[in-house]
Every structure is written in C-alpha cells, then in structure tokens.
Amino acid sequence: MLRIATSLIYQQSSKAINDRQVALAKVQQQLATGNRILDHADDPVGSARLLGLNEELGRYNQYQRNIDLASGRLNVEDSTLGDAGDLLQQARELTLQANNDTLNTEDRGFIAMEIRQLHSQMLNLANTRDGDGEYLFAGFKSHTQPFDASGNYQGDQGQRSIQAGSYLDVPVGDSGQKVFETDPSDPTKGVFATLDTLADELESPSANFHNVMADTLTRLDQHFDNLNAVRTEVGARLKALDDQQNTNSDFVVHLRETISDVGDLDYPEAATRLSYATFVLQAAQQSFVSIQKLSLFNYMG
Helix, strand or coil: CHHHHHHHHHHHHHHHHHHHHHHHHHHHHHHHHCECCCCHHHCHHHHHHHHHHHHHHHHHHHHHHHHHHHHHHHHHHHHHHHHHHHHHHHHHHHHHHHCCCCCCHHHHHHHHHHHHHHHHHHHHHHCCECCCCCECCCCCCCCCCCECCCCCECCCCCCCEEEEECCEEEECCCCHHHHHECCCCCHHHEHHHHHHHHHHHHHCCCCCHHHHHHHHHHHHHHHHHHHHHHHHHHHHHHHHHHHHHHHHHHHHHHHHHHHHHHHECCHHHHHHHHHHHHHHHHHHHHHHHHHHCCHHHHHCC
C-alpha cells in the first residue's frame, strides 16, 4: 500500500508540473501573439464572434478592392470619352470650314483627309483597353475588339458591374453601341458612319452638298450630346464609388476596433498571469524535488 500511495503522489506531482508548464506556455503565447483567444475552447462565444467579424472584414476589404479596380476603369473611360468629344468638336469645326463656298475641290480634299484621320483616331479610342488589357466598350465580350477597321460593332450590349458595398452594385463600362452609335438599331447613324459620309461628300461633292453639311452638323451635335450624357453617367458612378469607399472605410475602422475589443490581449492582466504562472510552476517544481528526496521513493520499484 505504501508503494502504491508513494507512486500516486509521484504521478500527481508530475501532472501538476505539466499542467503548470502548459498554463505558462499559453500565457507566453498570448503575449507573443497579442491574442486573447488562441483556440475555440478559450472562449467559444468570443471565438464564434471573431470568426463572423473577420468574415465581414474580408467582405469589406474585397469591396474596397472592387472600388479601386472600378474607379481605375471608369477613369480611363471618362478620359476616353473626353478625348472622343474633342475629336467631334474638331470634326464640327472642319465641317463648318468646308461648308464655305470660297473653298475649291482641292481645299475640301485636304479637309477630307483630316476627317479620315479623325475617323482613325476615333476608332482607336473606341477600341481602348483598360489596365488589365480588356476592351472598355465591348460589353461582356471584353476580349473581343469592339470595332473593326470600318467601324462596325463586334461587341455586345452587356454592362459589367462590381459590388462596391453590401447593397451597391456599380456599372463599370458601357457598350460601344451606346457610346458611339446614337441609334444602336441603325449603325448608319453612328459616329463612324457620320465621319465616313462627311469625308466621302468632301471628296466627291453631291448636288445637295450644303444639305449634307447641315445634316452632318446635326449628327455631330447629337453624337457630342450622347458622349456627354454617357460621360455624365460615368461621373455619377465615380462619385458613388467615392462615397461608398468613405462609408466602407468608416465601417472597416469600426470592425477592426470591435475585433480588437473581442480578441486582443489585455497585456497588464496577462503579465500578472505570467508572473503567477511562473511562481506556481516554480513552487510545484520545488515541491516535486522535495518529494523525490523522501526515502520512500528509494523503495519504489
């Protein structure tokens, strides 16, 4: 019986030391990581709440990344639309110049060359790519060049959107039909057709030359107004993204503060526990050493 009792005391002492070592190691790990909750068992309720909060933080971080990408794409579109509007203004000025009876066929031929050049520049703008190499004005067919060399549309009318917040989806593009064809159902009334018709008329004037020039001016104004309308929409989207980004940023700060309140370590309290755990472990070790010196252990076999 004595041998059994002594062996039990030895085992209990060993277990006590091991438990104290585990407790000390846990406090040290908490201090090293700054986290109060190291596993679910430490605080099941707090652990579950932290999981939900971190998932929400991940969603809002993704919203912010979406906004950055969308803003970049929309800024490229806004700049492109501005450049396209400048080209239309140039075409309008050249049309007014060409509609002067003092010009001869050769003079109008030179203006026609400039119009052809504007057509080429407009085509380049219509086939602009974003920072990821995708076409801005191709709709959902973002890897397909939207306009061919003649100005025929090859994209679709899809409009891509991104999620900028829990309840906000923002379009990040416009189809080439919407932007460059005043009447999507009739490509002959599009920007490229207008410029082609203008250049053809200047190269080979018809009997209705002045009427064609007047009609061209009307169409150029319609194209310009259409571009400005789309550009206004783009500006509104950029404003919405900017506002949402600020809202998201404020909520992310709130989330981080809540995560900190739930999961961060109270360093002064942990330092006190570290001191206590060290003291208790040392006491257990000293007690174990004393037990080992008892003569009864000499008879354990």
